[in-house]
Amino acid sequence: MIEEITIIGGFDKLGNPEPVKKAMIKKGEIFGVVGPTGSGKSSLIGDIEQLSQEDTFSKRKILVNGKTPSYEDRTNPRKKMVAQLSQNMNFLADMTVGEFLSLHAKCRGAHSKCVNAVVELANTLTGEPIKKEHDLTILSGGQSRALMVADVAIISNSPIVLIDELENAGIRKHDALEALAGHGKIVMVVTHDPVLALMTDKRIVMKNGGMQSVVGTTEKEKALSQKLNKIDGLMLSLRDQVRNGEVIDDIELKNLEL
């Protein structure tokens, strides 16, 4: 059972020690990772995905339940503790959606029935439906992203979940986050989106490749996050209307009760 992971700080891009020396994430917590583009957010969750042991340029060390994980735990996909949705927007593998999912289910020791469930879930997140017979490489950015989310949620069922920029590619981000962040998991979400950032319990602020600080989400922010959700809901429904070729004549701001 994984109760917590610990990130032991290393060095930023300039070689200075990271201001955050140690960050702990417990089971059931959602952590955000925020910061300007290029500030090292993806690198940070990459370190966690690899359960790095001072062997990347950040020299961070990741502990699981306070201990150094074994080589086997770090590398064997059947034992893999980490599921990661990376920032990559497209697949490169030359095979059909169905073949790909079956192979991945086999790697992870998951049941072959998962394949249909993944396609179904992906289709609730994206616009034009994905079919099992489709070639992976012809899927659009949004379709690929939706399939990656569903694959991580169902097949890569790991206790640690890392999510890099869920908001891009125009998929339904709230539904996607819900699917990914199952109960009792350790979740980290890299995001530029204040709506998602304020939904987390704490957030790590990145700058220059280093962890600058860990900010707890305040009660005020949690209340704000509810309001932001409503604005976001409005934006989403507008987006769907525009996507469906409708003409918008007014926006009901009053309904937002800000």
Place this chain on the structure above:
Amino acid sequence: MKMVIVAGTPGSGKTAVLIHALQNINEIGLKSAVVKIDCLYTDDDRKFAKINIPTKVGLSMDMCPDHYAIYNLEEMINWADENQAELLVIETAGLCHRCAPFTENSLGVCVIDATSGPNTPLKVGPFLSTADIAVITKGDMISQAEREIFRERILEVNPNCKIIEANGLSGQGCAELADEFMKSQEVSLDQEKLRHSAPLAVCTLCVGETKVNKKYHRGILRRIDGFQSYEGE
């Protein structure tokens, strides 16, 4: 002398991971030397020179680079000796997909690019199936699921190899590889044997025939329908 032979398709990241691993070995205090075998051109010697490792280049030209590497093992070991190296690393472009340059007691390392698609491990042949270590590079460019499938495919071809997922840019995984270099055994060429015998291919094309018509060809000839014959004396 410890001998590590690193094979992999062009651009798979052999030099990039070696630079990181050899820097690690430098820090431990073991002296290494590198020979790069390529066909027509390489600038890898400049890259290794940057980290102050003695480097030698061999260009095989129209010969299979693996054959060329094998014929020249003794010269390479002598050269490494002259440079007071205790570890000889040979980087070779595994172009022919039928040969593998690994000898029984050397450490055989195959570097394979994860972006080349999950069927690649099935195609590359003996330099993967007879390797001790498979290093997967460029995993940073694909999804985790694709990485996991790639890994499984490698194990299908070579169930006994150790897989190291490495990043040639960040150096992640390269310390693990350096560890394996350190653990490798001493090699003496006297009784040393190849792990995989060189392929069946002796025909007039091998010795320079350029006419394509079948009537000019002698030696072991295999037809696309699987029929094979020996033409000649």
